[in-house]
Amino acid sequence: MLRTIGLMSGTSLDGVDAAWVETDGEAIGRIGPALTLTYDPALRRDLRRLLDLAPTLDKPDDPFLADCVRRLTERHAEAVARLREQSRAQLGEDADLVGFHGQTILHRPATSRPAAGDPADASGFTWQVGDAGLLSRLSGLAVAYDFRSADVAAGGQGAPLVPVVHAAMAATLPKPLAVLNLGGVGNVTFIGRDGALVAFDTGPANGPLDDWTRRATGRDYDQDGELALAGTADGAVLGRLMAHPYLAAPPPKSLDRLDFDRALREAGAGELSPQDGAATLATFCAVCVAAAARHFPEPPLQWLVGGGGRRNPAIMRALAGVLEQPVRPVEVAGWNGDALEAQAFGVLAARVTRGLPLTFPGTTGVAQPLAGGRVIGVPA
Ligand SMILES: Nc1ncnc2c1ncn2[C@@H]1O[C@H](COP(=O)(O)OP(=O)(O)OP(=O)(O)O)[C@@H](O)[C@H]1O
Numbered sequence: 001m002l003r004t005i006g007l008m009s010g011t012s013l014d015g016v017d018a019a020w021v022e023t024d025g026e027a028i029g030r031i032g033p034a035l036t037l038t039y040d041p042a043l044r045r046d047l048r049r050l051l052d053l054a055p056t057l058d059k060p061d062d063p064f065l066a067d068c069v070r071r072l073t074e075r076h077a078e079a080v081a082r083l084r085e086q087s088r089a090q091l092g093e094d095a096d097l098v099g100f101h102g103q104t105i106l107h108r109p110a111t112s113r114p115a116a117g118d119p120a121d122a123s124g125f126t127w128q129v130g131d132a133g134l135l136s137r138l139s140g141l142a143v144a145y146d147f148r149s150a151d152v153a154a155g156g157q158g159a160p161l162v163p164v165v166h167a168a169m170a171a172t173l174p175k176p177l178a179v180l181n182l183g184g185v186g187n188v189t190f191i192g193r194d195g196a197l198v199a200f201d202t203g204p205a206n207g208p209l210d211d212w213t214r215r216a217t218g219r220d221y222d223q224d225g226e227l228a229l230a231g232t233a234d235g236a237v238l239g240r241l242m243a244h245p246y247l248a249a250p251p252p253k254s255l256d257r258l259d260f261d262r263a264l265r266e267a268g269a270g271e272l273s274p275q276d277g278a279a280t281l282a283t284f285c286a287v288c289v290a291a292a293a294r295h296f297p298e299p300p301l302q303w304l305v306g307g308g309g310r311r312n313p314a315i316m317r318a319l320a321g322v323l324e325q326p327v328r329p330v331e332v333a334g335w336n337g338d339a340l341e342a343q344a345f346g347v348l349a350a351r352v353t354r355g356l357p358l359t360f361p362g363t364t365g366v367a368q369p370l371a372g373g374r375v376i377g378v379p380a
């Protein structure tokens with residue numbers, strides 16, 4: 001087994017999650033420490049600006065992009081260094097391989113589903129920034145990266161990638177099961193009785209709520225759902241948002257962090273009070289999950305929720321109100337809901353080194369199970 005460090009910088013742009021996992025890409029051995037290094041306000045602001053600029057950026061040469069990439073990568077290297085200190089202290093173990101997702105700044109996969117045997121539809125595009133060479137030099141470790149582009153080039157959605165890892169972690173849990181991640185965007189993995197996967201992005205999760213809270217209060221997010229719990233969801237705005245064609249569209253499907261921004265503006269959310277706006281966005285996150293469940297082949301026995309959204313009681317209450325099955329944080333299964341995505345990129349890194357598939361027809365819509373990713377350096 002390889003001793004991996006998985007790194008995920010999610011759509012919330014709040015920081016980098018890092019986690020130590022022993023794995024061969026299929027089985028999961030020891031699970032070690034995990035940590036989050038937040039980004040300083042200047043880096044957060046610049047990454048947010050990068051998202052807005054991404055569609056018009058002149059890729060290789062833009063000095064603003066290069067500066068953001070360097071700062072982002074250095075922060076990742078710091079996370080690796082600190083986590084190695086912890087894994088040495090706690091387990092007496094170092095690491096062999098890093099899984100480096102980078103930061104998605106633009107995600108525009110092709111929309112049509114390729115049929116088996118059709119030529120690949122390469123019109124999609126997904127862009128994760130981060131300097132794997134620099135991270136490898138700074139850490140002295142082999143680095144697996146570029147996890148999404150082979151899938152998009154083959155006509156897949158390029159996301160979500162974590163379902164194969166959810167399935168490995170849930171090996172002994174009763175099925176059918178739904179594993180929900182509520183980050184900036186929500187994504188769900190339905191695991192059937194036979195292990196078959198149906199996975200896709202549910203809709204916006206914390207992203208619009210974070211933006212709303214920042215504008216209304218200056219704070220980075222609605223801590224413990226304080227704002228949302230003090231308000232009432234607006235039925236008319238919710239009704240307009242629920243009509244968004246993404247919700248009814250069958251999977252495979254995935255989202256860019258900003259895909260719903262226009263719909264949110266046009267739905268009139270901007271007219272609401274800070275509290276009612278937050279309540280509406282928290283409820284909308286849950287409504288998107290309920291809409292997602294309609295695309296499952298059968299109802300799950302329960303929902304396990306990871307990601308920062310499980311810490312927002314307004315979202316968790318709204319979920320319990322719209323879903324018919326029990327909704328619980330992933331901790332009930334003994335998992336760490338803050339580290340799950342980072343752990344997944346450690347497992348995916350090991351899969352990259354072994355040429356195992358990362359994506360499947362039921363996850364990204366790719367025609368056949370597909371390997372992906374690239375590696376710099378040789379795992380120790
Ligand atoms: N105590 C809390 N109360 C309310 N919300 C919280 C709390 N803690 C975290 N969050 C929310 O969770 C978000 C971060 O979640 P997470 O780290 O899972 O997202 P991410 O990994 O960046 O996104 P993605 O999974 O879409 O890539 C924060 O931006 C915030 O909205």
Ligand SMILES: CC(=O)N[C@H]1[C@@H]2OC[C@@H](O2)[C@@H](O)[C@@H]1O[C@H](C)C(=O)O
Binds near residue numbers: 159
């Ligand atoms: C393009 C991209 O970076 N997508 C992220 C994002 O954040 C959540 C959701 O949208 C998910 O599809 C994906 O991340 C997870 C880690 C995934 O690929 O499984």
